[in-house]
Amino acid sequence: MSSAAVEVNGLQVVRGRRCILSLDKLVIEAGQALTILGPNGAGKSTLLKCCVGLSRIATGSVHVFDQPVHRLGAVALTHLRRRAAYLAQLLAPGSELPLTVREVVGIGRTGRAGLIRPLQRSDWRLVDHWIERLGLRSVATQLYSVLSGGEQRKALLAMAMVQQPEMLLLDEPTANLDVFWREQIVQTLDDLHQDGGLTILLVCHDLEAIPSCVRHVLVLRDGCAVAQGPVEEVLQPTLIAQLYGQGLTVLRHGTRFLLAPTAQRGML
């Protein structure tokens, strides 16, 4: 048994005739927090999907909690997904039925509860806890479909959190959120990592949305890894210029990072 939460070897994902992700080796230890950075179409979301068996792989292997995701049957896959909560990049359009925010968050407990057994009071207490923690109490009985994009994002994050996962795979969890709630989410992720030793895989575009607990970064471009290692070592101006073009620089403020135009340098 290895201590790796995720182990990727010789992974290739192909769509049509195009290879959209090619990764020789990636090991994420249990309890580690890793950010995956890269421009659009780099393969970041695909990598997360491969970890929970939502994307088919052409070659190679993906092991999560020592289980070969690429070879798991449907039932084993559902059990694995209960341990690894995945928050998709795209917001769910929701049902035509008028589901409330509380019901939507409760979906996160559905897999954990198992077939036949209805959700218990303890499940709903956990749902209410995360609704409160993510500031959704005032809209808990409102329809999910009428919420703003940011509120929907928080509801989906709450849905992932009530799973009480061992690993969180978050695809741009702070997209659509205002600065206050971005910071709340970042702080929450820090707390979760510190308190429960949660393994976190975080895809994001904004460097300022990387929590302090993230000490490692994987940078992808055109489906390939271009850099990997400790955040301080990887996030260098040369790499940023390579990824996003000239005129941008990385500013560091304590354990947090910020991407800014070169002219604004020294702002912090």
Added chain:
Amino acid sequence: MDLLFWAPVLCAGIVAGASTGLLGGFIVGMRIPFLGICVAHAALAGAVFGALGGLTGPWLLVPALAAAALSAMLVGVVDPQTVRTDINVVLGIVFSLMMGLAFLGLGLFSVYGVSDNEVRNLLWGSLAFCRWRDVRIMVIASVVELLFVLVFYKEMRAILFSRSHAAAAGIHVTFVWTLFLLLASLVLTVNFQTVGGLMIYSLLANPAVAATRLVRGFGRTLFVSGLLGAASGLGGLLISALTDLPTGAMIVILSSLLVGVAAIVGRYLRARELPQSVAEDVNVT
């Protein structure tokens, strides 16, 4: 009104309306109301070829159910993401195939010189001629449906919200979805021989849409949808019995009117709710 004659008819109307209305809650929730008409036409195709093979009466249910289940599974196995096509487009393709097969079968009746009256009734239904034997079959299908709802309530709520989110939350989506498609085939096939292949669509869509305008929450919507379906079935039959107007048309028109009434009542309820929530906000601050 001859109660001895009308009692099974009224019961059939209530059971057909409630079971189809409840099923409609799921189907409308998934934004695939076309599934109803697709499965109903597949059942018709099955019944047509069953009749050509010499089957009659309730035995026609067997090929009808098989064809309905086959078409539902065909829709179920096609992953819209893999084929990069919306599920409603897939439904359209399966529906046109099933309709083509049904009309091919109907055409063959004249070729072989066989009467097609029995299968033509399936298209329009024969609710006014429903007997206790038919009601019993409809009740059995409804009980199966209720059991499914009780057992897979939370899974269906998740799947209705988003199949991909449900899968990510560790729900065995394919298993539950397949069972649901089989259930839909059963309920639609059993009801379509009495309600009719064309009318069943209105009982699937209208009560569910009306329910979404009136209440909030998954369970309440399903309950109200079933209730409005039963009201449409019973109300339509009563109007038909009292006025001698066509039964099917009365049920369809009544269920459509319910959508309009629900939209108006729903708007009134929301308007009443708004000042209360504003008042609550003021009290909080």
